Amino acid sequence: MSLALTPAGALVAIIIMAGVTYLARIGGVMVMARVPIGPKVERFINAMAGSVLVAVIVPMAAQGDWAARMALVATLGVMLATRKPLAAITAGIATAALWRLF
Template identity: 75%
Template structure:
């Protein structure tokens, strides 16, 4: 199925894309509101929450250059020690910048 860009086709496509995206934002909550939440569902959800981010970050660790990888290592290290996100992120970015400066 194809829309022609003329006659408001672009606008319609944008609205469809926005609707699909909103449905993903609301859908998980919609389902959970109708699901009996026992300890098993809770364990699954809790483990899944962090896992989403781990899975989002994984390509950066795998496909990224040395700078990106060292940035993640530095962020993790500072975060584990200080437990404060801003210094951890700053350390990560600084590490990436320095690494790329030296390595290139």
């Protein structure tokens, strides 16, 4: 099932995303009003949240060029050293740009 990339298709996709996101925002509160989230569910969600990012980044590094890979390495390095996301992202983007420039 997929949407054709017409203006209407894109609008539907955006509205669906907004709906799913809103449900996630209110879902926890709605559930808490009835059932508490158990430790098992919490472990699953905690592990899944980071795993989503891993599942996006790793294939990107596998398929990308060396500039993209070095950018990720720079981001990781600066992030671990400074814990500042903005500095880390800037370092990553600058690395990719410099790598391609030379």
